[in-house]
Amino acid sequence: MQKKYLMTPGPTPVPAEVLLTQAAPMIHHRTPDFSAAFAQSIEGLKYVFQTTGDVLLFASSGTGVMEAAIANCFCAGDKVLVTRNGKFGDRMKGISEAYGLNVVDMQYEWTSVVDPGDVAQMLQDNPDARGVIVTQSETSSGVLNDVQAIGEIVRAYPDCVLIVDSITGIGAVECKTDEWGLDVVMTGSQKGLMLPPGLAATTVSEKAWRAYERSDLPKYYFDWMKYKKNVEKDTTPFTPAVSLVLGLNVALGMIREEGLDNVIARHARLASATRLGCEALGLKLFAPTEGRGNAVTPVWVPEGVDGKAIVKIMKNRYGVTIAGGQDAYEGRIIRVGHLGYFGEFDIITTLAALEMTLAELGYEFERGAGIIAAETVFMAGVGA
Ligand SMILES: Cc1ncc(COP(=O)(O)O)c(C=O)c1O
CATH class of the missing domain: 3.90.1150.10 (Aspartate Aminotransferase, domain 1)
Incomplete structure (x- = not known):
């Protein structure tokens, strides 16, 4: 042995409490038991994202919510500034291109941080930009980008959303979604949330909902509004990853207990x-x-x-x-x-x-x- x-x-280690919860016999998702655990999980996610706004939960890996952010915020041909100093910034560029966005590429060495001054300058040069995309915690390089400073800059542009990949940031570094003016913040279950892979969550600010209203890119499974309408009724539009959600509720309880x-x-x-x-x-x-x-x-x-x-x-x-x-x-x-x-x-x-x-x-x-x-x-x- x-x-x-x-x-x-x-993926990261999963605590025994979470594993045991997931091993319990299956329950149906259209039941008060599931709804209670789901509602509590959404509240717990709001706590870790530090937001009072909307949080949506998907049965997907992190890349699913990255794709959802693009599909829900933009129209084909929209200009977006994509900062990238690692593999996951590259992925956001790839998704943006796949959806026909006009990418303004802000590429850095993997050993560099994204300079907020560059973002300010690029927004001055491209005032028609509809989005800025940043990876807060670049897993490929260990670099932490200053999304607080970038949030201050993007806040001044009412038609431009700030999309933050915090998939390995949430639970490891400070990420004050509301206070810092971050419009879309994403995480995945197999990271700081201490779960197996299979769930991903995203925040959606009011500014991001305005972008959604205008967006014309195709979407169905990842259509944010389907999730929002159901979250309001403590349920999900499609069959959720039941065992993972029950485990998430326990993991979030552990995070709350530690603080x-x-x-x-x-x-x-x-x-x-x-x-x-x-x-x-x-x-x-x-x-x-x-x-x-x-x-x-x-x-x-x-x-x-x-x-x-x-x-x-x-x-x-x-x-x-x-x-x-x-x-x-x-x-x-x-x-x-x-x-x-x-x-x-x-x-x-x-x-x-x-x-x-x-x-x-x-x-x-x-x-x-x-x-x-x-x-x-x-x-x-x-x-x-
Ligand atoms: C920063 C970052 N973004 C995105 C992803 C993609 O997530 P997934 O592999 O869950 O699709 C990862 C996963 O390693 C990540 O670390």
Whole structure:
């Protein structure tokens, strides 16, 4: 037997309470029991999104709500500014193009943050833009983009919506949907919500509903209005992912019990320990100091070491699954996820497995340094 540790930024580990709830016998979705759990889940989602506006829940992976955001907000040929500094910004560009939008491409290096000043300038140059699209927490790079600052800028344009992919942001970093003027914020179940894959949620502001009224792009399963009308009656337009919704209700209860601020602070602490632990091994962080999220820590693979071998050995010999790099960074970076149901010893375990793996691959460093650095973060304030 080998004990397994899932240290990826999605799917993420699922707490036993949530798993057990999902294992209960099936119930029908047109029942008071389901409606009560569904209504409570929507309220819980409003809490994590920090919104009093509409939240809609779909049976899909995250990409479903990304596509829904485009289909529901725009008309063919609409101009949108798509910021992209990683794989998921690229995906928003691809979806926008698939729907015939006129994409103003704001491309950055994966190691850079999106500059809000550039967004301000691009909106001045393109006052007819109907949307700005930003990935808050870029899972491919670990970069955190400043959606608060971008929200301030977009707020001044009444016909332009700000669409935020916070699929690995929600529950890991601050994301104040209403206060920051974010019109559409999206997340997925297999991330900070501590569930298996299969659910995705989106917020819709009043400005986004105005965009919806004007939108003429084709939509059916992902038509926001179908969901809104049903949410108001504590139900769903189509058969929901019943077991996942019941699990979501339990997971959101756990988040409420810990308190969102504490959840985010825990993520910050785990991210800090992971970063310092990796740096103590002489590894270089991939994301720049001015924009690092709490969901995932990508680090450069050291010269002369096979990046794919790190991932393979950690998984096969030690049971610790981390993620490799994506696209151009395959084999060049490794990514440790710490998003959702994670605690201190997940980080210590992962750093220990990483140390043993690097030692096996002939990389020279001070053994134990990563673990000590992480312990130091976890013991801050203890006085030892
Ligand atoms: C930032 C971000 N956006 C979008 C997605 C796409 O979500 P899914 O794979 O659930 O469709 C992911 C998933 O990894 C993500 O991390």
